[in-house]
Amino acid sequence: MLERAIGMDPTYAPAWQALGVRYYYEFSYSTGGEEAFQKSNASYERALALDPNLIFAAGNLITNRVERGELLQAYQQGRALVKQRPQSAQAHFTFAYVLRYAGRLNEAQSECNEAIKFDPGNFMFRSCSRAFLYSGDTRHAREFANLDAGSEWARSEMVGILLRERKLAEARDAVKRMPTTKQYHRDLMEAAVGLRSPSELDRIAQEKMEAQPENEDPERFYAQGAVLAFAGKKDAAVHMIRTAIEQNYCAYLDLENDPLLENLRSTPDFADLLRAARFCQQPLLASEHQG
Numbered sequence: 001m002l003e004r005a006i007g008m009d010p011t012y013a014p015a016w017q018a019l020g021v022r023y024y025y026e027f028s029y030s031t032g033g034e035e036a037f038q039k040s041n042a043s044y045e046r047a048l049a050l051d052p053n054l055i056f057a058a059g060n061l062i063t064n065r066v067e068r069g070e071l072l073q074a075y076q077q078g079r080a081l082v083k084q085r086p087q088s089a090q091a092h093f094t095f096a097y098v099l100r101y102a103g104r105l106n107e108a109q110s111e112c113n114e115a116i117k118f119d120p121g122n123f124m125f126r127s128c129s130r131a132f133l134y135s136g137d138t139r140h141a142r143e144f145a146n147l148d149a150g151s152e153w154a155r156s157e158m159v160g161i162l163l164r165e166r167k168l169a170e171a172r173d174a175v176k177r178m179p180t181t182k183q184y185h186r187d188l189m190e191a192a193v194g195l196r197s198p199s200e201l202d203r204i205a206q207e208k209m210e211a212q213p214e215n216e217d218p219e220r221f222y223a224q225g226a227v228l229a230f231a232g233k234k235d236a237a238v239h240m241i242r243t244a245i246e247q248n249y250c251a252y253l254d255l256e257n258d259p260l261l262e263n264l265r266s267t268p269d270f271a272d273l274l275r276a277a278r279f280c281q282q283p284l285l286a287s288e289h290q291g
Contacts, residue, residue: 016047017057024064028183029152034215040064055085059094066101067217071248072283074098082111089119096128101219102284103250103277105135105257112144123148129157130219134226134254138165152179159189160223163230164259168193185224192231205236218249226260237261238269242276250280 009015020043026032027040044061047054058081066074078095085091096111112128119125129144138161145157155177162171172193178186188208191201205228213221225240245251255261255274264270 011050013047013051013054013057016043016050017054020044020047020057020060024060029181037064037215055081055088055090059090062094063097066098066248067219068215069218069248071098071101071250071280072287075102075284076287087118089115089117089122089125092118093122093125093128096131100131100134101249103252103254103281105131105253109135109137109140116144121147123151126153126157129161133157133160133164133258134222134251135257136164136259152181152184155179156184156186159193160227163193163227166259183220185220185227188224188227192227201231201233205231205233208236209239213243216247218244218247221247222249222251222254226254226258229262229264230260232263234264234267234269237264238267238273241273245273245276245280248280250277252277252281 020040023032023036023040023043027034027036030036032039041061041064044057044064047057048061052058058077062074062077062081065077075098078091078098081088081091082095092111093115096108096115099105099108099111102108108128108131112125112131115125115128116122126144126148129141132138132144133141141161141164142158145154145161148154155174156179159171159174159178162168162174172195175186175189175193175195178184178189180186187196187200188204190196191204208224208228221240221244225237225244228234228240229237241251241255252274255270255277
């Protein structure tokens, strides 16, 4: 039993909530794997069964689901959470997270601004940086990333910001400070900024084309695709972005506005990606019309 593993009171809901966070970080940033992710979900569900008012557990369960492509369910739950708790920073952050996956960056930005208004300085809102980053607003992206300044995550995020600002020399320096753990894809970033040979970039791009992803956060596919587009590897970029869209990272406004995709917009595949992204959004629009 999970509660025996940490010696906690199994009836104390906040302990289950904390356990959900721990397992999520083991999955995302360590070696916990799929088992840790599923334990994170189970812990949040237990916390909410004990105390349905735990907004943090509710929000994190929603963001876990959207990372697995359960976009419609996460959207409906995130929208309901904001309606129920309009003064909750966590509710607004959760809905912003979902809207980012829905490719509705403008709305995501608004929700991020609401979240930080209610809880200024909360480092856990750091990923709001991407709602701005993928629309080309690097100033606000930097502000949100700096909520967790100095962390491995923020050091990695800074590379994407600098690339979109076309500060290549600074991006090269920033890549050298990136963590080497798998989820940050430092090898791709090194190749994209010229710290590896062209043959290494070719190899990495080919590996991305051939990979068979399983239980992966689709936003990571989009992020890698954008970097590949910047590096001139258009086929691999299209493949990665299409994979992201197929797994319900809709990316519509990302496609239209992300500075790293400038070279991709003139290709025949770009219009198909836009259509796929719009189609990805349709279930959400239908849900809105149904009330």
